[in-house]
Amino acid sequence: MSLGLIITGVLCLLLLAIIVVSTSKSKKKKQVRFLDPLNRLAESVGCKISNYDIWNDSVIGIDGVKNVVFAIRKTNGTEENITINLAEIFRCRVAEISRVTGPKEGNMKVFDRIELVFVNKEKSKSDQVIVIYSSNTDRLTLAGELQLAEKWCMLVNNKLATIGK
Secondary structure (H helix, E strand, O other): OOHHHHHHHHHHHHHHHHHHHHHHHHHHHHHHHHHHHHHHHHHOOOOOOOEEEEEOOEEEEEEOOOOEEEEEEEEOOEEEEEEEEHHHEEEEEEEEEEEEEOOHHHOEEEEEEEEEEEEEOOOOOOOEEEEEEEOOOOOOOOOOHHHHHHHHHHHHHHHHHHHOO
16 A cells, blocks of 8 residues: 555544544534523423423423423524423424415425424413424424424323323
8 A cells, every 4th residue: 555545544534533523512512502501491490301302593301200391492582481381281282384385286385383282281271382493583494393393292292191190
């Protein structure tokens, strides 16, 4: 093997290592940036986050012991903190607000909003909503928000089933 080929191979491996390290540092910074406020929100009501997900400029988490869901959504310079006690919730569902566009042969479904709707046990109280995606404030294309909403809907409904027992 020639010395030039060895040097090129080492440089490629070094470049790959730099990319991997910088990507992991970026991910950790994002986690800290979103998890610290979520943990503070949970601690303010005596809870501890046991499961969470981060998307866009938002985070959702749950205290699996005390059955409380927390969410922080940042949009256009504002921050919305949401706390939902699952003891007051009947069920959770995903609400998709969408429309169909395009010619008849190539119709496309366009999502305007994706929400987690927490239906209260008491009919007199309004449902609580966590907005997962809004075309007005988020990027134009979805990046796993629908799957995230379905995952959390299933997680919450499973938790509600164990609370009811």
